Amino acid sequence: MYRALTEAEVVEYARALPGLFTGAVPLLSREIGDGNLNMVFQVSEDGGEGRSVIIKQALPYIRVIGESWPMTLDRARIECEVLQIENEYDPGRVPQVYHYDTDLALFIMEDLSEYMIMRRALISRQQFPNFPRHIGRFLARTLFLSSDYALESGVKKKLVGRYINPELCKLTEDVIFTDPYCDSTRNNYHALIEEEALSLRHDEELKLEVAKLKVQFLTQAQSLVHGDLHTGSIMVTDTDTRVIDPEFAFYGPMGFDIGAVIGNLLLNHAAHIGHTREPLQRAEYQQYLLETIRGIWNCFEEEFRALWKTRNLEPSVNMDGYLDYLLISILQDTAGFAGCKMIRRVVGIAHVTDLDSIENEQLRADAEKLAIANARKLIITRAQILTINDLVGMIINS
């Protein structure tokens, strides 16, 4: 039977599992979740040098909102299974899963305490030279290997059915594609950008393109996407990169994941208007972010092309032109979804620390306007993007 565990109950639970901890050492538990949806406990051997694991439990509602917004416990199954699938596709890039408990909607995984949340590291202008290679490869492997290009037709269809994720998809549909463009009570924006926020609701050119992207999100079962791949779902060290939290996973458009990463880098890019006042320093870090975006796409494309050569099961698409056509369509989708992800983080229910932590209100507003302007351009003109340089070349820095 499901029950939400306390810190103390989590210790008992972990202790009772054979093979997880040795019996002798006392265990400490603390709730460390800073996400919006779930409880996240760190359980470790007392003394700080011993074993430590993460126990993540879904609540039957959205944590930050409360019981008024119920949310399926099945998301724990999806997250846990998809972590294991992603680990097959790109070993070591996600936390290792040790245990899953259907009844309690919880699973136990590797503790990544020595990693930083990437979003925070970017706010403090840190650089991660391995990140483009790691995430580009992760995107290529998870998106290609779960697609019709790599899986036998029946196997892929079975996975589509297994990862139909109605409640979490509905959340995305509402808060990313719908709310920002209408008078929704969930919207939330700072007073100084009210004009920009309101104008989104009457921007017919933009709304038409967002509608197309929303319908693509609703209908295109291309790959098993992570579904929420922002920089808060990425953990980094100086040398390593890990992807966490795939509870929004479902079969959707490849560009939705790539766009999530790039969109969040561009939110950070805009936020340095507030965080980094020294012009040269800001220009340099913005340049670093744009190079990172270029690098992610190039690594994605390189790995995708390599997989195409060796792992493509679909002979019907093995002809001149198809792969180029596919990559351009993924790139254009990426631009569109990146833009949608950016706009909702400025005017919708869930903001990003990158922007919200800018203390000077006017600078924050400038940064938010820049994010909206870049996002709009990506969405509106995405059909003209043929290379990653076209995409990066659209971005203005201030």
Place this chain on the structure above:
Amino acid sequence: MYRALTEAEVVEYARALPGLFTGAVPLLSREIGDGNLNMVFQVSEDGGEGRSVIIKQALPYIRVIGESWPMTLDRARIECEVLQIENEYDPGRVPQVYHYDTDLALFIMEDLSEYMIMRRALISRQQFPNFPRHIGRFLARTLFLSSDYALESGVKKKLVGRYINPELCKLTEDVIFTDPYCDSTRNNYHALIEEEALSLRHDEELKLEVAKLKVQFLTQAQSLVHGDLHTGSIMVTDTDTRVIDPEFAFYGPMGFDIGAVIGNLLLNHAAHIGHTREPLQRAEYQQYLLETIRGIWNCFEEEFRALWKTRNLEPSVNMDGYLDYLLISILQDTAGFAGCKMIRRVVGIAHVTDLDSIENEQLRADAEKLAIANARKLIITRAQILTINDLVGMIINS
């Protein structure tokens, strides 16, 4: 427990069902299936004036091929359920279902003995003035009402999962989108068009476009499509139209169904090169077929636009331009899928009587070449089609 029923067993089965037949009258049964996959029994009260029903039973393999090609019995569930869904969406346009038996993979439905198979009627140059209105409306209602435009997001996703139809989709993927363009042992074409059949395998421009359509078939969960809507799945009288056999149903592209109808009308259009030697008579009937295609699209569009106004649940797409964009994209998909359906009926495993029944080999070859030429044009140049007149205007008559 499943067992394939004999004609005698079918009588016992029908007799035992309460409410289907009254006890007194003797029943007659005969197997009347002329399809490729299943057993179809007509069970009627002796004397010819009494009640009569159809009992359709799936075999655990493809009937025309035999036990060497196993095929899921679950197709009976899908067919039976989808008939009932279609009957909700467009009442009276499909046979009424009376009974479903999971174990025996059979269902009982209305007998349409007084109807003709449309394909045969077209070969003998009959005209059906109500057909465009009936089928256009059926297409609009079934495709619109099962889509994200008309269903709440979670309801539609549940249906997607329920009608994942891997084995029958795989058949379509192989025989429509793959075999005709490679050296498959399943291909089958007459000697006089060998050159055309072989040239398809090296037609890189065509193969690229067919690849895009195949991937769209694999990934686009737009509507609950019938999946096999050729003129052998349509029954007609002088005044009425019925759609049968939706066992290939799944969530796929809307244009796949509309393209099936139009593609099969165009196969018939080409076949009159052999069937109708008198030039004026042929021109007149070909003109009738092209007008029928125009009428189908116009009725589809009219009904689709009416449903859009009254039944659209998706406010994000209610802006100038979206519906026009959607209808053009459906029309272009229709052209592409029509072309694919035509080519496979000339060079693939399953032919159509329209062409195969032409006795003069040279005329049959001329008709087959015409069908391939029109099909190729529809596929290759579909992106230029903006209206149904553009589509019909592409078709050459000889």
